[in-house]
Every structure is written in structure tokens, then in C-alpha cells.
Amino acid sequence: MHEFLAQLVNGISVGAIYALIALGYTMVYGIVELINFAHGDVYTFGSFVALTVLTALGVSGEVHGIALVIDVCLAILAAAVVCGVLGIAIERFAYRRLRNAPRLAPLITAIGVSFILENVMQLWQGPAQVSFPAVFANPSLALGPIAVTVKQLVVVLLAVGAMLALQYIVHNTRLGMAMRATAQDRDAASLVGIDVNRAIALAFLLGGALAGLAGFVSGVYYQSAWFFNGFSAGLKAFTAAVLGGIGNIAGAMLGGFLIGIIESFATWKLGGQWSNVTVFAILVIVLVVRPSGLLGTKPIVKV
Amino acid sequence: MTALLSIDGVSKSFGAVCALSGVDLSVDAGSIFAIIGPNGAGKSTLFNAITGIYTLDSGTIAFDGRRIDGLPTFVIARRGIARTFQNLRLFGFLSAIDNVLIGEHARMRGTLVDSLLGTPRARAQERAARERARAWLDFVGLNDVGEQFARNLSYGAQRRLEIARALASQPRLLLLDEPAAGLNPTEKRELADLVRAIRDRGVTVVLIEHDMGLVMSLCERIAVLDHGEKIAQGAPAEIRANPAVIEAYLGAPA
Amino acid sequence: MIYVYVLATIAAVVIVERTRSRRVKLAILAALALTLAIVPFVDRTDATFNVLADAGVFVMLALGLNIVVGYAGLLDLGYAAFFAIGAYAYGILASPQFGVHLPFWAILFIAAACAGLAGIVLGAPTLRLHGDYLAIVTLGFGEIVPQVFQNTQAVGGPNGIAALDVPSALGHSFGTAAVPYYFVTLGGIALVAWVARNLGRSRLGRAWMAIREDELAAKHMGIDTTRTKLAAFAIGASFSGLGGVIFAAKLGLVSPDLFQFQVSVLILSMLVLGGMGSLIGVVVGSLVLSLLNSALLPNINAVIASTLHVNVDLTNYHFLIYGVILVAIMLFRPEGFLPNRERRAELHAAAITETSS
Numbered sequence: 001m002h003e004f005l006a007q008l009v010n011g012i013s014v015g016a017i018y019a020l021i022a023l024g025y026t027m028v029y030g031i032v033e034l035i036n037f038a039h040g041d042v043y044t045f046g047s048f049v050a051l052t053v054l055t056a057l058g059v060s061g062e063v064h065g066i067a068l069v070i071d072v073c074l075a076i077l078a079a080a081v082v083c084g085v086l087g088i089a090i091e092r093f094a095y096r097r098l099r100n101a102p103r104l105a106p107l108i109t110a111i112g113v114s115f116i117l118e119n120v121m122q123l124w125q126g127p128a129q130v131s132f133p134a135v136f137a138n139p140s141l142a143l144g145p146i147a148v149t150v151k152q153l154v155v156v157l158l159a160v161g162a163m164l165a166l167q168y169i170v171h172n173t174r175l176g177m178a179m180r181a182t183a184q185d186r187d188a189a190s191l192v193g194i195d196v197n198r199a200i201a202l203a204f205l206l207g208g209a210l211a212g213l214a215g216f217v218s219g220v221y222y223q224s225a226w227f228f229n230g231f232s233a234g235l236k237a238f239t240a241a242v243l244g245g246i247g248n249i250a251g252a253m254l255g256g257f258l259i260g261i262i263e264s265f266a267t268w269k270l271g272g273q274w275s276n277v278t279v280f281a282i283l284v285i286v287l288v289v290r291p292s293g294l295l296g297t298k299p300i301v302k303v
Numbered sequence: 304m305t306a307l308l309s310i311d312g313v314s315k316s317f318g319a320v321c322a323l324s325g326v327d328l329s330v331d332a333g334s335i336f337a338i339i340g341p342n343g344a345g346k347s348t349l350f351n352a353i354t355g356i357y358t359l360d361s362g363t364i365a366f367d368g369r370r371i372d373g374l375p376t377f378v379i380a381r382r383g384i385a386r387t388f389q390n391l392r393l394f395g396f397l398s399a400i401d402n403v404l405i406g407e408h409a410r411m412r413g414t415l416v417d418s419l420l421g422t423p424r425a426r427a428q429e430r431a432a433r434e435r436a437r438a439w440l441d442f443v444g445l446n447d448v449g450e451q452f453a454r455n456l457s458y459g460a461q462r463r464l465e466i467a468r469a470l471a472s473q474p475r476l477l478l479l480d481e482p483a484a485g486l487n488p489t490e491k492r493e494l495a496d497l498v499r500a501i502r503d504r505g506v507t508v509v510l511i512e513h514d515m516g517l518v519m520s521l522c523e524r525i526a527v528l529d530h531g532e533k534i535a536q537g538a539p540a541e542i543r544a545n546p547a548v549i550e551a552y553l554g555a556p557a
Numbered sequence: 558m559i560y561v562y563v564l565a566t567i568a569a570v571v572i573v574e575r576t577r578s579r580r581v582k583l584a585i586l587a588a589l590a591l592t593l594a595i596v597p598f599v600d601r602t603d604a605t606f607n608v609l610a611d612a613g614v615f616v617m618l619a620l621g622l623n624i625v626v627g628y629a630g631l632l633d634l635g636y637a638a639f640f641a642i643g644a645y646a647y648g649i650l651a652s653p654q655f656g657v658h659l660p661f662w663a664i665l666f667i668a669a670a671c672a673g674l675a676g677i678v679l680g681a682p683t684l685r686l687h688g689d690y691l692a693i694v695t696l697g698f699g700e701i702v703p704q705v706f707q708n709t710q711a712v713g714g715p716n717g718i719a720a721l722d723v724p725s726a727l728g729h730s731f732g733t734a735a736v737p738y739y740f741v742t743l744g745g746i747a748l749v750a751w752v753a754r755n756l757g758r759s760r761l762g763r764a765w766m767a768i769r770e771d772e773l774a775a776k777h778m779g780i781d782t783t784r785t786k787l788a789a790f791a792i793g794a795s796f797s798g799l800g801g802v803i804f805a806a807k808l809g810l811v812s813p814d815l816f817q818f819q820v821s822v823l824i825l826s827m828l829v830l831g832g833m834g835s836l837i838g839v840v841v842g843s844l845v846l847s848l849l850n851s852a853l854l855p856n857i858n859a860v861i862a863s864t865l866h867v868n869v870d871l872t873n874y875h876f877l878i879y880g881v882i883l884v885a886i887m888l889f890r891p892e893g894f895l896p897n898r899e900r901r902a903e904l905h906a907a908a909i910t911e912t913s914s
Contacts, residue, residue, distance in 0.1 A: 035689045097888055102903065103688040104632050105887050108829060111634075111822055112883025119877035231818070235700070238693065273708045280697035287694050288682045354777060380779035394770040396903035405767045409779025413760045415788065421755035429758070452902060472779055 005146045007268045008261060013152040013221065015260020016159035020214035021237035022244070022252040023166060024087070024207025030247030031183040031203045033103075034095060037110035040234015041117035042086055042208050046079040046215020047225035048125055051132055053078045062137050072135060076158075079212035087208025088201050096197070114231075121227035129226045132219035155217050162213055163253055166206060170249060175202050183247065232276060236263065239283040245296025254294065307332040307476055307507050308353070313362030313372075314531075315345075315352055322348040323531045325362070330476075330524070335502050336509045337518045339542075340528035341551060346511045347389055349528070350478050354386055355379045366476065381409045385474035387465040389481045389511075395454030399445065399464050402453050403436040406471030436471060443467040443497060459490045463497070470501065477501060479510040483517055495521050519543065527551065559605045559852055562596065563612075567841050571895065574837045593743055597736045607735035610807060612847035613742025614800045619827040619843035620749045620836070621796025626825070627834035628762060629789035630769030631684075632692040634821050635699020639794035641816035642675050643668040643801020645706060648718035648811040661724030665802050672798025673791040680790035684783055687772075699821055707813035717812025724806050731806075738807045745803060746840075749796050753836055756792070765789055770903075819876060826879040829886050832893025832901075841895055846882075850875055 021043050028036045053075045063071050094113050098106040136154055140147045170176040175198070181189040182199040190196045218233070219225050240259040244251025259279060266278035286293065310328040314321070323345045330336045338346050351357050353364055355376040364372040371379050385406075394402050411432055417425035440449060443463040448456060453464055462482060469477055479498070483491050491514065498521060502508055512518050518525060519539040527535040527542060529551040535542055542548055569589045573582050597606055618640060625633045646668035650659045659667070683694045707715050724731045724741075731737040756762045764785045767775035776782055805811045823846065831842025854871040862868055886893060892901040 033689070035693060094884055094888070101887075101891065102630075104626070104630065104833075105891055107632060107689055107692055108825065109884050109887040111825070112880045112885075112887065115822065115876050115880030116884065117880075119874060119880060122873075235696070239697075242690075242693075273704070277701050277704045277708070280701050283697045284683070284694050284701075287686055287690050291686065291690060356773070375781075376773075376776040377779050377781045380777050386777055388774070392771050392774040394767055394774065396770060397766055401763060401766070405763050405775070405778050405780075408760060408764055408767075411760050415761070418756055418759035418761040419752050419792075421759065425755075425759060429760075432760075468778070 002145065003268070007264045009146060009148055009152060011261030011264030012257055013155045013260070014264060015240075015257035016156045017214050017218045017221065017256075018233070018237045018240045018259050019253045019256025020159050020162060020210045020217070021233060022240040022256045023163070023210050023249060025234075025238050025241040026244070026246055026249060026252040027179075027203040027207050029241070031179060031200055032095070032099065034106050035110065035238065036090075036095075036204075036207070037107065037234070038090055038094075038113040038117055039087075039207065039211060040230030040232075040237065041114050041121070042083050042090075042230070043211040043215045043218075043233060043237075044121060044225065044227060044230035045086060045117065046083045046212035047132065047219040047229070048121060048130075048215070049082045049212065050075040050079040050216035050219055051130065051225055054133055054135070059135060060133050061135075063135055064137065068135065076213055076216050079216045080209040081212070083212030083215065084205040084209035087204035087211070091201060091204040096200075114234075118227055118230070125225070125227055127227065129224045132223050132225050134223050135220055151221060155221050158213065158217055162210055166210065166249065169206065175199070179203055235283070236279050239279055239286070241293075242283060242291075243286050243293055245293030248293070248295045251293055251295035305332055306330060307367055308509070309365045310349075310353070311363045311365075313349070313352060313364060314360045315348060315357055316360060321531050323352065326528070326531070326533050328526055328533065328536070330507060330509055332475075332507050333502065333505065334507060334524055335498060335522045336507070337522035337525045338509065338511050338528060339513070339515070339518055339525060343530075344528040345531040346528055347480055348531075350386060350480055350511065353379075353478065354384060377409075380472060383473075383475040384478065385469035385472045385476070386478035387462070387469055387480055387482060389484070391461050391465055393453040393461055393465055393468070396452055398450050399440065399453055399456065400433065400436050400449035402464055402468045403439050403471045404432055406439075406468035407432050407436060409472050439467040439471050440464075442470070442500075444493065459486055462486065462494075466497065466501075470506070474506060476507045476509065479508065479512075481511050481513065483512055483514050491517055558600060558602070559608055559848070562593075562605070562609065563844055563848055566593070567844065570837050570840060574895070590747070594740075597739060603735050606739040608848065608851045610735050610738040610742050610803075611851055612844055613739065613746055614804045614807075615824065615827065615847045616840055616843045617742065617745050617749050617800040617803075618797050618824050619831075619839045620746070620753050621793040621800070622824050623793075623828055623834065623836070623839045624753060624756065624765075624796070625789050625793035626828055627839065628757065628769070629765040629786060631786060631789060632688070632695070633790070633793070634692050634696035634818070634825070635679075635702070636695075636793070636797060636824055637816040637818070637820035638679075638699045638702035639672040639675060639797035640801045640804070640820065641702055641706065641811075641813070642672045642794075643798030644805035644811045644815070645712060645718075645801075646671050646798065647802045647805040648721055649712065651722040651724075651806070652718050653720055654713065654718045658722055661722070661802070661806055662726075665799055668798040668802045669795040670798075672801070673795035676790040676792075676794030677787055680787045684786045684790070696818065696821075699818060703813040703816045713812070715813060717810055717815075719810040721805060721809050721811070723809075735807070738803065741803055745799055749799070750836060750840065752792075757836070761785065761788060822876075822883075823879060826882050828893075830882055830893060832896035835893065835895055835897040838893050838895035838897070842893065846879075849878070 024039050025036060028034060054071060057071050057074065059071050090113055094109050095106050098109060136150050138149050138151050140149050170180065178194045178199040179202050181194055182196050186196055236259055240255035241252045243258060244255030262282065263275050263279055267275045306329040308330040310326060313323055313326045315323040326349065338349065340346055352359055355374055359372050363370055366382055366384060371382060394405060411428060413425055413428060437449065443466050445460055445463055445467065448460065453461060456464060483494055486494060495517060498508055522539065525539055525542045526533055527548050534547045534551060535545045566589065569585055573585050576582050622633065622636050625631050647664050649655060650657050650664050679698050683691060686694060706712055712718060764780045767778060767780055768782055768785060772782055827843035827846045828839055830846060832838030854875065858869060858871055
């Protein structure tokens with residue numbers, strides 16, 4: 001029972017990271033029906049940006065008090081802004097031209113962008129794992145029978161906060177509304193005067209920013225970053241988006257937490273070497289059995 | 304006369320929208336049959352139900368005495384029902400002749416081994432198929448365009464190519480979804496002649512059409528759909544005089 | 558010398574493609590085959606044929622993936638899995654691991670069958686999916702297969718299987734030279750290219766094109782789309798299985814890290830570079846990229862080292878190069894460099910309609 005709860009807490013923390021990345025996949029898919037394959041690498045880019053900022057601020061270990069707040073805010077801000085802009089740039093230069101091309105074309109391009117980003121990061125930070133400063137003091141707190149570390153708490157709180165902010169932007173701002181309208185029907189949206197390109201760029205901006213935040217969070221959580229992290233994290237986050245119902249923002253969050261929990265239990269019960277296989281098997285099964293996911297709806301065939 | 308196609312009590316709804324409700328239809332072999340009705344009446348939905356794109360909520364569809372509802376689209380096509388589409392669905396980046404050859408797919412024999420090894424049998428069959436495809440292009444009046452991409456043909460030629468592609472499967476029933484849409488008067492007259500020629504080859508034709516002049520002069524039987532229900536069926540003269548039809552087209556009397 | 562051979566070969570196949578006369582085509586092909594067969598007896602540098610044999614395996618793989626992606630239009634991102642299955646088939650059936658020592662030639666058939674079967678097993682449940690979803694499922698499958706090999710101790714776990722049997726033909730062992738493998742891949746390419754060409758002109762090939770263009774319309778033509786797509790998966794996979802056997806036999810070992818996602822993307826890049834759907838394009842694209850890796854980049858390294866006295870290893874950047882190829886070609890010349898007619902029109906027309914909305 002004790003181990004069960006510990007694994008659950010673990011899974012929720014990791015799941016929060018997947019959920020943040022999954023939001024980017026789901027928003028972009030919802031609006032342009034493209035699997036933004038490079039999104040996982042944007043997330044890794046976020047880790048490195050945050051790391052660079054922290055290093056520049058002279059942070060190499062635990063920080064306390066007001067300095068902690070400032071350092072963390074700066075690192076998050078930098079990662080989110082840089083990754084948001086990176087997202088927009090990728091859309092503008094790699095995908096926009098191919099919006100009406102056969103479906104294969106943008107996906108192949110996305111894989112190419114992913115390879116380029118990975119290689120650039122490898123040149124920048126080297127091929128090995130890079131250590132990331134343990135910014136937070138990390139005592140364990142006892143919440144009843146459950147032991148939670150500060151790190152886990154911070155990860156989950158940051159993720160949940162970002163998701164609430166996203167919900168607000170998407171549902172209560174004009175741009176968010178434009179984004180949802182464009183996702184519904186691009187032609188109709190442009191007919192009623194919505195700037196479709198801006199709405200699409202917003203999806204990439206928000207997705208990129210959340211991936212940047214996820215990059216910071218995962219750096220703090222794992223205390224390391226690696227140029228190739230984004231590949232499997234991206235696949236798992238995409239699995240989360242599909243599990244929740246692609247295009248559905250609440251679904252991506254739910255899926256992220258579920259995948260985190262499933263992975264955590266698979267590692268516990270089957271061993272770490274099977275955790276990837278388990279997650280990919282879920283991807284295959286969900287797509288085959290219920291491609292609309294848990295919260296999605298089945299599309300009607302148009303002839 | 305025996306019914307080639309019998310539709311009994313067919314209903315289909317999408318969410319809260321009822322596209323077809325309790326539609327009965329019976330099409331005699333060797334006839335030219337029209338389905339008319341205002342936009343959104345469920346005409347194309349009916350075609351999609353016949354060719355197995357939609358599963359029915361209730362009712363049955365029989366072709367030549369055998370149930371076809373619930374069968375996959377490709378099986379229905381192989382039974383002998385071919386169609387064209389309201390918004391042309393040609394294989395645009397293939398040549399016209401390749402489009403027709405694909406139409407012959409179900410009529411060609413050939414094992415996987417034939418395809419893999421390019422056996423003499425496969426090659427002979429390929430030559431014969433190509434000749435038949437040319438003949439179909441001639442039949443619909445498309446000589447000399449065989450090697451052009453389908454999407455580069457004129458609109459009227461694309462409509463005809465779609466008919467040639469459908470005929471290449473040697474169907475017994477041909478469903479034409481608004482074949483005259485976008486055609487000029489001359490092309491419409493040629494289309495009417497083509498449809499008669501198709502019927503004279505023993506193919507039963509069901510068409511959806513908005514051009515009343517064409518429908519009245521070409522078709523022997525007409526069914527009228529409105530809001531997913533069949534409100535009338537009969538010969539052209541009967542339909543023209545039917546008050547329910549007039550109401551559906553002109554709106555409810557004030 | 559290697560560049561001379563490859564460029565001459567490329568020139569020959571391009572001329573064959575552009576010539577109309579069937580007789581001239583056959584004559585050039587015969588001359589090419591004869592030359593390629595004689596060359597190893599004249600040029601005795603084994604390293605050259607080592608590179609060419611490796612390239613040959615990739616040509617076979619690319620021709621197989623071309624059936625799936627180029628002909629049928631199904632993006633398979635887990636293609637390396639079938640390559641792995643072929644290679645492991647050789648590892649299991651021709652090594653001391655299980656004490657089984659079947660002949661190389663028999664395993665070629667077995668591996669092609671196993672890989673084809675795996676293609677069906679993967680395809681049967683997944684081919685209902687469209688476009689991107691299918692691509693991602695195949696990617697998932699492509700990740701699962703090497704992971705399973707890695708996690709299975711019976712096939713050596715992460716270390717794989719080593720000390721594989723050296724093949725022999727007519728009682729003569731292949732030994733350590735690369736030339737026998739060069740001949741095997743030549744034969745393999747000839748076989749696979751011939752089959753691919755037949756398929757492209759067959760009833761099945763047309764059904765693939767129909768599905769690629771408009772699946773719904775294809776169904777209305779009486780095409781059993783599920784079976785037709787399965788056939789593409791199975792045939793493409795079996796080509797890959799053949800390549801896997803040759804690859805494993807030549808290397809003398811198999812291990813799970815040889816079949817990562819990058820391999821699938823490498824093969825995809827070969828297709829994209831040459832032109833998806835175009836036989837000549839795929840052959841040339843795969844030759845060029847294979848050579849880039851194994852010969853051109855190391856040569857450039859050496860030149861840089863000797864002239865600028867800087868040690869760089871450009872082979873570290875080959876994935877960057879694949880990435881740039883994928884992006885640049887899809888954006889500016891999506892039909893590749895040696896496209897066939899249909900695909901040029903389809904891919905190009907779509908790409909140049911830049912959206913202004």
C-alpha cells in the first residue's frame with residue numbers, strides 16, 4: 001500500500017510534465033491537424049534555455065528565499081518565451097507553406113525539424129547528459145500516509161497553474177476564441193474576419209511556452225537534461241494527447257497524468273526496461289480501439 | 304418488371320439531425336430513375352447509404368434480391384453498383400486512362416504472384432484492360448485525352464471521365480450524383496444522350512438532379528425527398544401535378 | 558574510385574529512365590550489369606566493395622519502403638523494425654546462440670516471410686487509421702520491436718547476438734572479404750527492383766495509387782482497401798527482411814541499437830531525396846545518402862584535417878543533414894530530384910499553393 005501510494009505520487013509528478021507537453025500537441029493538432037513532431041524537442045530546448053539562464057545567474061545548487069523566487073521566475077520566463085517563439089518560427093518557416101499539401105508532407109517536414117533541433121542541441125550542449133542544478137531544497141513532507149517531496153509538489157503546482165491559465169486564455173480571451181473558431185472550421189473563421197494565421201500562431205506560441213515550462217520543470221525534477229530527451233518524452237506526451245482525445249485540452253491533461261501514472265506502475269511492476277514498451281503499446285491500442293480517445297468525439301465521414 | 308434495387312424503411316440520423324426517415328424506394332431494372340428534392344433533403348445521404356458508406360439506423364436495402372446493407376463499400380461495388388460523386392472524386396494526379404483502369408479493378412483477375420512477377424498472363428490481361436478502357440473513354444466522348452491528368456481536364460470532361468470510370472466496373476446499377484451540375488445547355492443535352500445510351504446497354508440508372516427540365520425529359524420514374532422523407536413517387540407528369548411536391552419546392556403556403 | 562562507380566551507375570540508370578527505346582534500355586542495363594559484375598575482378602580494393610555492399614543493403618531497404626510510402630502513400634515510420642526482424646532471424650538461425658546453423662540462402666526466404674508476416678500482424682489492426690495516426694502507430698511499433706529484443710535475454714539482451722555464421726555459396730565460404738556481399742546485394746537489388754517495377758504497373762500497383770489519391774473513391778471502385786494496404790506493408794516488410802539478413806551476415810552480429818528510429822528516418826530521407834514513388838529516384842537517393850555517410854563525410858574530414866589542421870568529425874552531423882534534407886526538399890522540391898510523373902505533379906502542385914488565408 002505504501003509503495004502503491006509512492007508510485008502514484010511519482011506518476012502524478014511525471015504525468016504533470018507529460019500533460020504540459022501534451023497540451024502543445026493537442027492544440028496544434030486541433031487547429032492544423034498536424035502531429036508537430038518537433039514539439040518534444042522544443043521541450044528539451046526549454047530545459048537548456050532554463051539551464052543557461054540559471055547558470056548565468058550563478059545558480060548551481062539550492063537557492064532560498066527571495067532569490068529562489070527571482071531565479072525560478074526568470075528561468076521559467078526565459079524558457080517559455082524562447083520556446084514559444086521557437087514554436088511560432090517552426091510553424092512559419094516549416095509548416096505554413098505545406099498547409100494544403102498532402103498529409104505526408106508536413107509530417108515528414110516535422111520529423112526533419114525534429115532532427116535539426118536535436119542536432120543543434122547536441123552541438124550546443126554536447127552528446128552527454130548535462131546536470132541541472134537542484135534549485136529547490138527537497139525535504140519530504142508527510143501528507144497523512146503519503147510522503148511527498150517539495151520538488152514533486154512544485155512540479156504539480158506549476159503544471160496545474162499553467163493549465164488553469166491556458167484554460168482562461170483559450171475560453172475567455174478574444175484570441176483564444178479566434179483559436180477555437182479556427183480549429184472548428186478554418187474557412188468559416190476566415191470568412192467572419194478572424195486572422196487564421198494569427199490564431200494558428202497562437203496555438204504554436206502557447207504550446208511552445210508550455211513545453212518550455214515543462215523543460216524547466218523536468219530539469220528541476222530529474223536534475224539533468226539531454227539533447228535526446230524530447231524524442232521519447234514527446235512520444236509519451238503525444239500518447240497522452242491521443243489517450244485523452246486529440247484536440248481536447250482537458251483530455252490532454254487527463255491523458256498526461258494517466259500516462260505518468262501508468263509508466264510509473266509499469267516501471268514498478270515490470271521493470272524500467274518495459275516502461276517505454278508499455279506506453280507505446282497503449283498508444284497503439286488506443287489508436288486502434290478508440291482513436292477518438294477518452295474525451296474526444298468521433299468525426300462524421302464527409303463525402 | 305422486377306425491382307433491381309429495393310429500399311425499405313431506411314432511416315439514418317446524425318446526432319439530432321434526421322437525414323433519412325423511413326424511405327421506401329424501388330427501382331425497376333432497365334429504367335432511368337430520378338431522385339429530386341430541395342437541398343439537404345437527404346438525396347446524397349441515400350446514395351451513401353446504398354454504397355455502404357453509412358450504416359443504417361433501420362431498414363433494409365436489397366440489390367437484385369440480395370441484402371446489401373451492412374456490407375463494406377467495396378463488396379457492394381463488386382456486386383455491380385457504381386457511382387459518381389457530387390463533388391467529383393477523380394484520381395486527379397493519375398491519367399484519364401489510369402482512372403478508367405482503376406474502375407476496371409474489380410473486373411480484372413490476377414493473383415498477387417501475377418502482380419509481383421509481371422507474368423505473361425498479367426501482361427496480356429493488362430493490354431486487354433487498356434483497350435477496354437480506351438473504348439470506355441470513346442463511349443463517353445473523351446477521345447485523345449487518355450494520357451492527361453484527370454485534374455487538367457475541363458469540368459465537363461471530368462464529369463464524363465467519372466462516368467467512364469464508373470462504367471468500367473461493368474455495373475448493373477449506376478448512381479449519378481448531380482451529373483449535370485455546372486454543365487452548359489449543350490453539355491446537358493449530350494449528358495442526356497449519354498445516359499440513354501448507358502441505359503440501352505442494359506445498365507439501370509438512378510440520378511440525383513436539380514435541373515427539372517432534364518429530369519422530366521430523361522427519367523421514367525421520379526421520387527421526391529424532403530426533410531429525409533419520401534413525399535412522392537411517380538411518372539414525371541404525376542410529379543409535376545403533385546401538390547406536396549409543389550409545396551416542398553415553393554415553401555409552405557402562407 | 559568508388560565515386561566513379563557510383564556516378565557511372567547513377568548516370569546509366571538515369572539514361573535508362575529517360576530513353577524511350579526498349580532495346581536501348583535493355584542494352585544499357587545489360588552493359589551496366591556486366592560492368593558491375595566485372596569490376597571487383599579488376600579493382601582489388603576490398604574497402605570500396607565494403608562501402609558498396611553496405612549501400613546496396615540500403616538500396617534494398619529503400620526500395621521496400623518505397624512500396625509502402627511511395628506507391629501506397631502510407632507513411633511507415635517504424636520500417637527499421639522489419640529490418641531488425643530480418644537481421645535477428647539470421648542471428649537466431651545461424652549462430653551458436655541456439656546452436657542452429659541454417660544456410661544463409663534458406664534464411665533469406667525465412668526472414669522475408671517472417672518480416673512480411675510481421676507487416677501483416679502490424680498492419681491488420683492499424684491500417685484502418687489514416688495519415689498521421691498510422692505513421693505514429695508504426696513509429697510506436699518501430700520502438701517496441703528493438704526494445705523487446707533488448708529486453709529478451711534469450712537473444713542476448715542489449716548485447717545482441719555475435720559470432721554469426723559466415724555464409725557460403727557453392728561450398729565456398731564468403732570469408733572476410735566484402736566482395737561476396739557486394740554480389741549478393743547486386744542480385745538482391747536487381748530482384749527487388751524488378752519486382753517493384755512489375756508491381757508499379759500491375760492491377761495491385763494501380764489499386765495502391767487509387768488509395769493514395771482518394772481512399773473513399775477507391776473503395777467505390779471495388780478495391781478492398783484493407784487487403785491492398787496489407788499487401789503493401791507485407792511486401793515492403795519482406796524486402797526489408799531480406800536486407801536485414803544480408804546486413805547481419807556481413808556485420809557478423811546483431812544488436813538492438815542498430816535498428817533505432819534514426820534508421821527508419823534515414824531510409825525515409827533516401828526516398829524523399831530521390832523522389833517518393835520513383836524507382837530510379839529511390840535507387841539514386843539511397844546510393845547518395847549511404848555514400849555520404851560511409852565515404853564522403855570521412856573523406857571530407859580527412860581533407861579538412863590535412864589542409865586546415867583541424868580535427869572535425871562530420872559524421873557526427875549526419876542526422877542534421879537528414880533533417881535538412883527532409884525539410885528543404887519537402888518545402889522546395891517535394892517530388893524529390895528524380896521524380897516520376899504522377900508524384901511530381903501531385904506533390905509539387907500541392908506545395909506551391911501557399912496559403913494566403
